[in-house]
Every structure is written in C-alpha cells, then in structure tokens.
Amino acid sequence: MFGDGRRHGGAREGRPNYTINGRAGLPNWDGQGNRQAAPNAEQIERGRYVVEIGGCNDCHTAGYAEAGGKAAESDRLKGDTLGYRGPWGTTYPTNLRLSIGKMTEDQWVKYAKTLMTRPPMPWFNIRAMTEADQRALYQYVKSLGQSGTAAPAFLPPDKAPKPPYIQWPGVK
Numbered sequence: 001m002f003g004d005g006r007r008h009g010g011a012r013e014g015r016p017n018y019t020i021n022g023r024a025g026l027p028n029w030d031g032q033g034n035r036q037a038a039p040n041a042e043q044i045e046r047g048r049y050v051v052e053i054g055g056c057n058d059c060h061t062a063g064y065a066e067a068g069g070k071a072a073e074s075d076r077l078k079g080d081t082l083g084y085r086g087p088w089g090t091t092y093p094t095n096l097r098l099s100i101g102k103m104t105e106d107q108w109v110k111y112a113k114t115l116m117t118r119p120p121m122p123w124f125n126i127r128a129m130t131e132a133d134q135r136a137l138y139q140y141v142k143s144l145g146q147s148g149t150a151a152p153a154f155l156p157p158d159k160a161p162k163p164p165y166i167q168w169p170g171v172k
C-alpha cells in the first residue's frame with residue numbers, strides 16, 4: 001500500500017515529495033533524504049481507525065457505548081469492571097494499554113495471530129486482521145501510553161460475580 005504523497009505536504013521547492021507509508025517495518029522517506037522516526041503518524045492514525053471500526057472501545061473502554069462512542073483518548077482502552085457472565089465463567093475486558101503496552105511489536109503480532117480467549121471477546125476478528133493492521137493497532141495502543149489499573153480477574157463458572165455484570169443464557 002502506497003501512501004498518497006499529496007497528503008504529506010506535496011511538492012516542496014518544485015521537487016516531488018514521495019512518501020511510502022502504512023508499511024510496517026519499512027523506513028519512511030520524506031523525499032528530502034531524511035529518514036523519519038518510525039512509527040509515523042499515519043500508522044498510528046490507521047491503528048486508531050482499526051480500533052474504532054473493530055469495536056475494541058465498545059468493551060475495553062468503560063462507558064463508551066453509553067456515551068455514543070465519545071471518550072477522551074486518555075480514557076480509552078483501559079478495560080472495564082463490567083463483567084460478562086456466561087457458561088464460561090465471568091470475563092472482564094482487559095486494560096489493553098497495560099497488556100499490549102508491555103509487549104514488543106513482534107510479540108504482539110505473534111500473540112494476535114494465535115489469540116484465543118473466552119467469550120465474548122471476538123478474538124477471531126483480531127486474527128482476521130492483516131499484519132499491517134495488527135501492527136498499526138499496536139502502534140496506536142502504544143502511543144496512548146501505559147495507564148490505568150488491571151481489570152478484575154476472570155472468575156470460574158462456580159463463582160458468582162459482584163455486580164455490575166451482563167449475564168448470558170446457560171448459567172447454571
């Protein structure tokens with residue numbers, strides 16, 4: 001995927017300004033002979049888009065759906081204390097800024113490609129992402145910084161959670 005050079009300042013001093021963006025792991029040349037520091041702003045923006053469209057905030061950002069999808073960047077992806085109870089037990093959306101934030105980019109890609117969790121986390125959606133999108137997602141989460149506290153620990157099916165929680169059918 002080639003970035004559109006025109007969106008990055010276009011020709012300067014009559015010289016074309018070519019950029020190759022959106023390709024993880026490749027240096028980013030600005031056409032002036034300067035190597036820009038990776039990650040670039042476009043990759044982070046792509047990650048923000050993937051997270052928003054991928055629905056990650058819906059569960060991993062407390063109060064996001066209720067607020068109509070509005071949350072300060074500083075409040076995003078810090079997990080939630082709202083439990084999801086089903087026959088699998090009770091799961092809590094994790095603080096991704098702590099979990100992903102502690103990994104290297106390559107560790108995350110390996111983890112994302114083999115990820116499998118309990119419901120209702122759509123782990124299959126992360127596996128279905130292109131590696132470029134997985135890397136962009138990583139760079140976005142990393143750009144938010146490590147913040148917040150860890151979500152409550154998973155509870156096995158025989159343990160009743162404290163409210164608030166959402167309950168699926170099939171709980172015995």
Ligand code: HEC
Nearest residue numbers: 054055056058059091092093094099117118120121122154
């Ligand atoms: C329907 C709610 C929901 C949505 C949507 C959702 N998650 Fe999750 N996620 C969870 C829950 C609940 C867990 C904990 C699962 C468990 O305990 O097994 C979890 C666990 C995870 C984990 C594994 C634990 C960790 O922090 O390493 C990752 C990674 C993750 N989610 C990333 C994402 C990303 C990225 C998206 C968007 C593409 C997303 N989630 C969308 C609810 C959700």
